[in-house]
Amino acid sequence: MKSFKQHTGLVAPIDRANVDTDMIIPKQFLKSIKRSGFGPNLFDELRYLDEGLPDQDASNRPLNKDFPLNWPRYKGASILLARENFGCGSSREHAPWALDDYGFRVVIASSFADIFYNNCFKNGLLPIVLSKDIVESLFLALEANEGYELLVDLQQQSISLPDGTSLSFEIDAFYKQCLLEGLDEIGLTLQDADSIAAFEQQWRVNSPWLFGAL
Amino acid sequence: MAGLTLYDKLWDSHLVKQRDDGSALLYIDRHLLHEVTSPQAFEGLRLAGRKPWRIDANLATADHNVPTTPAERAGGIAAITDKVARIQVQTLDDNCEAFGITEFKMNDAGQGIVHVIGPEQGATLPGMTVVCGDSHTATHGALGALAHGIGTSEVEHVLASQCLVAKKMKNMLVRVDGELGTGVTAKDVVLAVIARLGTAGGTGYAMEFGGEVFRKMSMEGRMTVCNMAIEAGARVGMVAVDDITLDYVKGRKYAPSDDVWPAAVANWQTLHSDNDAVFDAVVEFQGADIQPQVSWGTSPEMVLPVSAVVPDPEQMEDPVKREGAIRALQYMDLQVGQKLTDIKVDRVFIGSCTNSRIEDLRAAADVARGRKVAANVKQVLIVPGSQAVKAQAEAEQLDQIFIDAGMEWREPGCSMCLAMNADKLGAGEHCASTSNRNFEGRQGKGGRTHLVSPAMAAAAAVAGHFVDVRELMSTETT
Numbered sequence: 001m002k003s004f005k006q007h008t009g010l011v012a013p014i015d016r017a018n019v020d021t022d023m024i025i026p027k028q029f030l031k032s033i034k035r036s037g038f039g040p041n042l043f044d045e046l047r048y049l050d051e052g053l054p055d056q057d058a059s060n061r062p063l064n065k066d067f068p069l070n071w072p073r074y075k076g077a078s079i080l081l082a083r084e085n086f087g088c089g090s091s092r093e094h095a096p097w098a099l100d101d102y103g104f105r106v107v108i109a110s111s112f113a114d115i116f117y118n119n120c121f122k123n124g125l126l127p128i129v130l131s132k133d134i135v136e137s138l139f140l141a142l143e144a145n146e147g148y149e150l151l152v153d154l155q156q157q158s159i160s161l162p163d164g165t166s167l168s169f170e171i172d173a174f175y176k177q178c179l180l181e182g183l184d185e186i187g188l189t190l191q192d193a194d195s196i197a198a199f200e201q202q203w204r205v206n207s208p209w210l211f212g213a214l
Numbered sequence: 215m216a217g218l219t220l221y222d223k224l225w226d227s228h229l230v231k232q233r234d235d236g237s238a239l240l241y242i243d244r245h246l247l248h249e250v251t252s253p254q255a256f257e258g259l260r261l262a263g264r265k266p267w268r269i270d271a272n273l274a275t276a277d278h279n280v281p282t283t284p285a286e287r288a289g290g291i292a293a294i295t296d297k298v299a300r301i302q303v304q305t306l307d308d309n310c311e312a313f314g315i316t317e318f319k320m321n322d323a324g325q326g327i328v329h330v331i332g333p334e335q336g337a338t339l340p341g342m343t344v345v346c347g348d349s350h351t352a353t354h355g356a357l358g359a360l361a362h363g364i365g366t367s368e369v370e371h372v373l374a375s376q377c378l379v380a381k382k383m384k385n386m387l388v389r390v391d392g393e394l395g396t397g398v399t400a401k402d403v404v405l406a407v408i409a410r411l412g413t414a415g416g417t418g419y420a421m422e423f424g425g426e427v428f429r430k431m432s433m434e435g436r437m438t439v440c441n442m443a444i445e446a447g448a449r450v451g452m453v454a455v456d457d458i459t460l461d462y463v464k465g466r467k468y469a470p471s472d473d474v475w476p477a478a479v480a481n482w483q484t485l486h487s488d489n490d491a492v493f494d495a496v497v498e499f500q501g502a503d504i505q506p507q508v509s510w511g512t513s514p515e516m517v518l519p520v521s522a523v524v525p526d527p528e529q530m531e532d533p534v535k536r537e538g539a540i541r542a543l544q545y546m547d548l549q550v551g552q553k554l555t556d557i558k559v560d561r562v563f564i565g566s567c568t569n570s571r572i573e574d575l576r577a578a579a580d581v582a583r584g585r586k587v588a589a590n591v592k593q594v595l596i597v598p599g600s601q602a603v604k605a606q607a608e609a610e611q612l613d614q615i616f617i618d619a620g621m622e623w624r625e626p627g628c629s630m631c632l633a634m635n636a637d638k639l640g641a642g643e644h645c646a647s648t649s650n651r652n653f654e655g656r657q658g659k660g661g662r663t664h665l666v667s668p669a670m671a672a673a674a675a676v677a678g679h680f681v682d683v684r685e686l687m688s689t690e691t692t
Contacts (some may be wrong), residue, residue, distance in 0.1 A: 096365075115365060172237070210271075214270050
C-alpha cells in the first residue's frame with residue numbers, strides 16, 4: 001500500500017454537505033475491471049456538461065465552468081476541503097481510487113461516512129476530520145487566498161496553515177501506522193494465520209451449521 | 215454487569231483477536247461477491263500470489279450490470295450489447311472458475327440480486343458474519359446476522375484471510391411500537407426512520423430494529439428495513455431472531471440439514487439483545503404515526519408523508535439542511551408548497567435489493583390488478599429480485615397482472631436502482647422508485663428519483679402522479 005507521511009499541497013473546495021460516492025464517481029465508470037484511470041471522471045456530473053462514457057477521451061469534453069475544480073486557481077490541487085458526511089452512500093472503492101488518480105492525497109471534512117472513511121486508508125489517501133467551525137474557517141481562508149496551501153504531517157497529526165498557525169487532528173492508531181509505513185494490511189493479518197486457523201477450527205466445532213457446503 | 219446487545223453477541227462470537235491499538239480481527243462466515251466490486255480484488259490476489267482462505271465461504275452472482283430485457287438476456291453473456299459490461303460479467307465467471315468459487319451465473323436458476331439470493335438460498339443464516347462489496351449488505355442483518363458492506367480492498371482481505379480488520383461500533387436501538395396502519399409498509403417505516411435520523415444519524419452505529427412493529431413484520435419487510443440502515447449512515451442493520459426468522463430459514467437450499475437443525479435453532483434463539491442490554495442511543499417511534507412516505511429531494515432523509523407539501527427551505531433552522539434543500543428543490547424542479555400528490559411521474563421502477571421480493575411484487579400487483587398505467591407515464595419496469603422470485607411471481611400469475619396493466623416484466627438484476635445497464639432515467643424525468651437512493655444522477659444523469667414503497671409506486675403508475683395508495687385500496691372495497 002502507498003504510504004503517507006507528510007504532504008504539502010494546494011487546497012480545493014467542494015462546498016456542499018453529504019457528497020455521496022455516486023457524485024464522486026458515477027456508476028457507468030464502475031464497469032471497469034481496473035483499479036486506475038478514474039481521475040478524469042472524478043465528480044463527472046459536476047465537472048462536465050455532457051454525459052460521460054467509460055473509455056472516452058475526456059480532454060475535449062465541455063467543462064462546467066461553475067465547478068471549482070475547473071477553475072485555474074485550483075489546478076493541481078491535492079487537498080480537498082469538504083463538509084459533513086462526505087462519501088456517504090455506495091461502498092464503491094472507486095471513489096477513493098478516483099480521488100487518488102486525480103491527484104488528491106488528503107480530504108478534510110467535518111465528518112465522513114464510515115465505509116468511505118475506511119476505504120481511504122487502503123489507498124494511501126488521508127481523511128482528516130476537523131470540527132465544523134474549523135472547516136468553516138478553512139473555507140473562508142481558502143476563498144480569500146489564491147494559492148492556499150497546507151502542510152499535513154501525519155506523524156505529528158498536525159496541519160500547518162499559511163498564517164503560521166497549526167491545527168491538530170485525531171486518527172486511529174492502527175490506520176496511522178498502516179499509512180505511515182505503507183503496510184500491506186493483508187500481509188499483516190496473515191501474520192496471525194495460526195490464530196485465525198485455530199479460531200476457525202473451534203468455530204466449526206461450535207457452529208457446524210455455518211459450514212455447510214455451497 | 216449489563217446485558218449484551220445482539221451486536222455485542224455477534225461481535226464477541228466472531229472475535230479472533232483484539233489488538234492493542236483498538237482494532238480487531240473478526241472472522242467472516244459468508245462472503246458474497248458480484249461483478250462490480252470484485253475484479254480488482256481477484257487481480258490483487260493474483261499479483262500477490264495468494265489463494266482464497268476458505269473457498270466455500272464465498273458465493274458469487276452477477277447482478278449490477280446484467281441486462282434485464284428478456285431478448286438481450288436470452289443470448290447469454292455474448293449477447294450483452296454494452297462491451298464494457300460484458301467484459302465485467304465475463305470476468306466474474308472467469309475468476310470464480312479459476313478460484314473454484316460457487317457462482318450463480320447470469321442465467322442460472324439461483325441468480326439474482328446478491329442481497330435477495332443470500333437469504334433466499336439459505337446461504338446467509340442467523341448468527342453469521344456476512345460481508346459483501348456493496349453497502350446494502352446490511353440487508354442480511356434481518357436474519358439476526360452481523361452484515362455490512364466493505365470496499366474492494368477488504369474484499370481481497372476477506373478472500374485472503376477470512377477476516378476483516380474492524381473496530382467495534384456503538385449500539386443503537388430503533389424501536390417502533392404499536393401497529394402500522396393499512397397501506398403502511400416496511401419501506402414507509404424505514405423512510406420515516408431515515409427522515410428523523412438524517413443520513414448521518416447512524417454513522418458509527420450498528421442499528422438494531424426492535425419493537426412490536428418489527429416483531430410482527432415478515433422477513434421480506436425486515437430485509438427492506440435493514441437494507442436501508444446505511445441510508446441513515448449505519449453500516450449494520452439487524453433484527454433479533456424469532457419464530458418468523460426460523461420459519462423463513464427452514465428448508466432453504468443451503469439451510470442446516472435436519473441433523474444439525476435443532477442445535478442451530480437452540481443457538482439462534484439466543485440471538486437477541488438481553489432485556490438489560492445498554493444501547494448508546496435509542497430512538498422511538500409509534501407505528502400508528504407512520505404514513506405512506508414519498509421522498510421529495512436528493513437525499514434519503516428528504517422524505518415526507520404523501521399528504522404533505524414540498525417544504526420551504528427558509529423554514530429550516532439548520533443552515534446545512536437549508537442549503538441542501540434549496541439545491542434539491544432546484545435539481546428536482548419542485549415548488550415550495552406544491553402538494554406531493556401533484557408531482558407527475560414519467561417512469562416507475564419496482565425492483566432493487568430493497569423491494570424486489572415476492573411480497574413486494576404481490577403488493578404492487580394488488581394495486582395494478584385491473585388498472586392501466588396512466589397515459590403520461592412512459593415506462594413501468596417490474597424487475598424481480600431473483601430468478602426464484604420471478605418464477606414464484608409467474609406461478610402466481612403476477613406477471614400477467616403487470617403486463618395487462620401496461621407494465622414491463624423484466625429479468626432479475628439491479629437494473630434502474632443504480633442504472634449501470636440500459637435501464638435509466640432521462641434528464642428531468644421524475645421516477646417513482648422502490649429503490650434506496652435518490653441522489654442526483656443516481657438513476658441517470660439529470661433523473662429525479664422519488665423513493666416509495668412498491669404499493670405506492672404501483673399507485674403512482676396508474677394515477678400518473680403520486681397518490682396515497684390507501685385511496686385506491688378503499689375504492690377496491692366499495
